[in-house]
Amino acid sequence: MNAPISEIFCSVQGEGPYVGVRQVFVRFIGCNLQCQYCDTQREYVDFCRFEENPGSDEFELIPNPLDVNTVAESIESFSSVHSVSLTGGEPLIHADFIKNLQISAPLYLESNMTLPEMAKKVKDKVSFVSGDVKIINEFECDDFETHIEKTIDSFKILKTTESRDCFCKIVVLENTKIEYVLDIMDKISDYISGAILQPVTQGYNRPSVQHLLQIQKQLLDKGINTKVIPQTHKMLGCL
Ligand SMILES: C[S@@+](CC[C@H](N)C(=O)[O-])C[C@H]1O[C@@H](n2cnc3c(N)ncnc32)[C@H](O)[C@@H]1O
Ligand SMILES: Nc1nc2[nH]cc(C(=O)O)c2c(=O)[nH]1
Numbered sequence: 001m002n003a004p005i006s007e008i009f010c011s012v013q014g015e016g017p018y019v020g021v022r023q024v025f026v027r028f029i030g031c032n033l034q035c036q037y038c039d040t041q042r043e044y045v046d047f048c049r050f051e052e053n054p055g056s057d058e059f060e061l062i063p064n065p066l067d068v069n070t071v072a073e074s075i076e077s078f079s080s081v082h083s084v085s086l087t088g089g090e091p092l093i094h095a096d097f098i099k100n101l102q103i104s105a106p107l108y109l110e111s112n113m114t115l116p117e118m119a120k121k122v123k124d125k126v127s128f129v130s131g132d133v134k135i136i137n138e139f140e141c142d143d144f145e146t147h148i149e150k151t152i153d154s155f156k157i158l159k160t161t162e163s164r165d166c167f168c169k170i171v172v173l174e175n176t177k178i179e180y181v182l183d184i185m186d187k188i189s190d191y192i193s194g195a196i197l198q199p200v201t202q203g204y205n206r207p208s209v210q211h212l213l214q215i216q217k218q219l220l221d222k223g224i225n226t227k228v229i230p231q232t233h234k235m236l237g238c239l
């Protein structure tokens with residue numbers, strides 16, 4: 001079993017409630033969405049860059065696609081990690097590969113939560129789910145209703161249990177409609193341990209602090225544990 005992967009490195013988690021924990025990151029190539037704010041290259045590259053020495057900015061190049069055993073060995077070369085972040089692109093596109101990945105550390109899935117059938121395949125493998133809620137406007141999407149349904153189904157499948165922490169992240173832009181946020185959060189609030197409002201980092205359309213605080217207040221009023229946390233790895237200057 002193999003998969004196209006753009007990078008494998010060890011760093012600290014820069015987003016969400018686990019900010020600061022030491023993780024190995026495995027970044028899969030390919031995505032089913034095209035978020036306008038996306039900060040990550042998702043296209044195919046011939047080589048995966050592997051940073052053997054954390055923070056060194058020196059990379060070994062491994063030809064794509066990578067075999068599942070090669071990925072497991074690369075992950076196991078790092079020690080004292082809290083968990084292994086499976087990110088991308090969209091890692092759930094590679095759910096079969098994830099199912100076959102045998103490693104010692106817990107898996108932390110970073111997903112756009114729009115592929116419920118793939119979510120079913122990995123639900124018993126992952127210990128942490130950082131699930132994005134993509135607040136796209138109706139005009140940005142061919143089938144808005146289906147997008148919302150798939151998001152809800154994915155949260156239902158990957159919900160918080162005794163052995164899994166599932167939380168959601170919402171990237172907030174200047175034009176993020178508060179009513180869309182409240183509507184979808186009503187539908188997934190039973191499945192998550194909390195919500196993170198993550199202001200968009202790049203581009204011109206950053207939300208005002210007032211906008212973030214208004215959304216936070218409304219979610220707190222619904223009983224949803226909601227924090228505002230920007231991307232911290234970009235401040236630190238690490239991968
Ligand atoms: C690159 S995505 C990969 C995982 C998955 N495709 C997803 O969207 O959750 C990782 C995280 O970065 C966030 N992200 C991407 N671009 C961003 C930006 N410009 N500002 C803030 N967060 C961003 C995404 O929303 C997601 O939470
Ligand atoms: N340090 C660090 N933290 C992260 N949290 C989520 C990331 C991602 O791209 O999925 C990411 C990343 O790329 N680097």
Ligand code: SF4
Nearest residue numbers: 031034035038089112
């Ligand atoms: S789903 Fe994630 S990787 Fe895909 S375009 Fe959106 S932010 Fe980027």
Ligand SMILES: [Mg+2]
Nearest residue numbers: 039040087239
């Ligand atoms: Mg990132």
